[in-house]
Amino acid sequence: MKLYRIAAIIQRHLYLYRRSVPRLAEIFFWPILDVIVWGFVTIYLIGAQPNLPRFVAFFLGALILWDILYRSQQGISISFLEEIWSKNLINLFVSPMRPSEFILALMVMSIAKLLVAGLASSFLAWLFYSFNLFTLGFSLIPFVVNLMVMGWSIGIITTGALLLYGQEAEMWAWGLAFFVQPFSAVFYPISVLPSWIQPIALMVPASHIFEGMRVVIEKGTLPIDHLMMAGVFNMIYLALALLFFYRSLRVAKERGLLLHRGTE
Amino acid sequence: MSIAILEIKDLTKEFKGVVAVDRVSFTMKSGEILGLLGPNGAGKTTLIQMILGLVTPTSGEIKVLGHDFNRCREHILSCVNFSSTYVSLPTSLTVYENLAIFAKLYNVLNPKKKISDLLESFEIGHLIHVLTRNLSSGQLTRLSLAKALLNDPQILFLDEPTASLDPDIADKTRRLLKDIRDRYGLALLYTSHNMKEMQEISDRIIFLYQGRILAAGSPSEILSIFDGESLEDVFLKVVRGKHTAGNPL
Numbered sequence: 001m002k003l004y005r006i007a008a009i010i011q012r013h014l015y016l017y018r019r020s021v022p023r024l025a026e027i028f029f030w031p032i033l034d035v036i037v038w039g040f041v042t043i044y045l046i047g048a049q050p051n052l053p054r055f056v057a058f059f060l061g062a063l064i065l066w067d068i069l070y071r072s073q074q075g076i077s078i079s080f081l082e083e084i085w086s087k088n089l090i091n092l093f094v095s096p097m098r099p100s101e102f103i104l105a106l107m108v109m110s111i112a113k114l115l116v117a118g119l120a121s122s123f124l125a126w127l128f129y130s131f132n133l134f135t136l137g138f139s140l141i142p143f144v145v146n147l148m149v150m151g152w153s154i155g156i157i158t159t160g161a162l163l164l165y166g167q168e169a170e171m172w173a174w175g176l177a178f179f180v181q182p183f184s185a186v187f188y189p190i191s192v193l194p195s196w197i198q199p200i201a202l203m204v205p206a207s208h209i210f211e212g213m214r215v216v217i218e219k220g221t222l223p224i225d226h227l228m229m230a231g232v233f234n235m236i237y238l239a240l241a242l243l244f245f246y247r248s249l250r251v252a253k254e255r256g257l258l259l260h261r262g263t264e
Numbered sequence: 265m266s267i268a269i270l271e272i273k274d275l276t277k278e279f280k281g282v283v284a285v286d287r288v289s290f291t292m293k294s295g296e297i298l299g300l301l302g303p304n305g306a307g308k309t310t311l312i313q314m315i316l317g318l319v320t321p322t323s324g325e326i327k328v329l330g331h332d333f334n335r336c337r338e339h340i341l342s343c344v345n346f347s348s349t350y351v352s353l354p355t356s357l358t359v360y361e362n363l364a365i366f367a368k369l370y371n372v373l374n375p376k377k378k379i380s381d382l383l384e385s386f387e388i389g390h391l392i393h394v395l396t397r398n399l400s401s402g403q404l405t406r407l408s409l410a411k412a413l414l415n416d417p418q419i420l421f422l423d424e425p426t427a428s429l430d431p432d433i434a435d436k437t438r439r440l441l442k443d444i445r446d447r448y449g450l451a452l453l454y455t456s457h458n459m460k461e462m463q464e465i466s467d468r469i470i471f472l473y474q475g476r477i478l479a480a481g482s483p484s485e486i487l488s489i490f491d492g493e494s495l496e497d498v499f500l501k502v503v504r505g506k507h508t509a510g511n512p513l
Contacts, residue, residue, distance in 0.1 A: 004368055004369075005371075008369040019357060019358075082354075086353075090348070090351045091346075091351055091366070091411070092369075096369070253317075253319055253320040256318075259313060
């Protein structure tokens, strides 16, 4: 693995964002819009039901953390789509760059994107609703890392699908994370789910993180068991996602799909 | 004496039972311009893609610069490059930014000077800070060629480098390709549908038809094999099934 090749891919995306106001705005737009809209919704609900004193914290915390997962997924899949859209994929694949270097560079890009978007959302939540995400303390670090890794797994799976199905699979890049959201206990505890769905939710790393977040807000203690479960499942899913990506790449080369993906 | 820098042996590719490339064997020497000629679906692009590792062969051997591709992918790809009309560089980046990224990918020493020299030699130095989307077709072709020469490749693969260019720019590009070969001493393997172009710049031509090598030799040898007046004449004879060259080689 060569650092200069990873740096080259990162540089390519930094140039892209520097040159494109719409792309740059997109990093901030949805997180900020979410915080504003759902922030007001929570304030309205609290007015109607004052017995929910931690509702703002639960809801806005969940919203900001969910956005971390979504941004890290997009950091991989949309960055890959950028190469397809610009018909640059073949140029990259005929260079000495390894696929692992490409993925690693996109992971770094996703960290940068989620940091920027996460900080912007957190600042707005504090400014408008007096919600300070950083009251989660050091537990925030393992929460963010786990959500980021889960986002990467979804992003890598999407990238594999894009290799196999091309832009037909573009919807995966925008929607796959939302397919997982109902099972991720983002805005509600696992216990409200139907009993037959709960075992599925327990296998989703994000559900442990969001359950953990609620424990921290409510009791102030770090739920190690939830973190451990999230970490274990994340490692399994990341390994499976990478396997799927490499398998997709192998199949794409066998079927001659790379040229189609690079020129479609 | 020139040595073989590309050795292809019995290379075959099947897509779901359809044979796209059928036991193709040839070698290429350093400094040679080798043209792959053939109608659509003859296997030209698939052949180049297999050599570059974009398509996995069903069977056969590929040796580039004496190395087996599967074992020395990174080394081989750092010593060759590719340009195609159908592949672009990101249009929202400037000419310099695009080349700087690929210079870094290929670990080019002193990239600023290399980029500047290449752009000057292609007479597009004044476009260095222009957005790629604002370039004309001819300028894009030159930029793509500049990218393909960043790493001083020993073999340059070109897929229809003059397609979609007007006759004037196509003629300039042909001269440029010959000039590149003479100046850099590299080997060029390229595909084209332009018979005149093939005849004009190729040292040797491989005529592919239905995935197999129908004939190989210098342009004049190809003409004599098929008893044609021009490569276009030969091409039409082959495509329309009127050739008398006997069994494919």
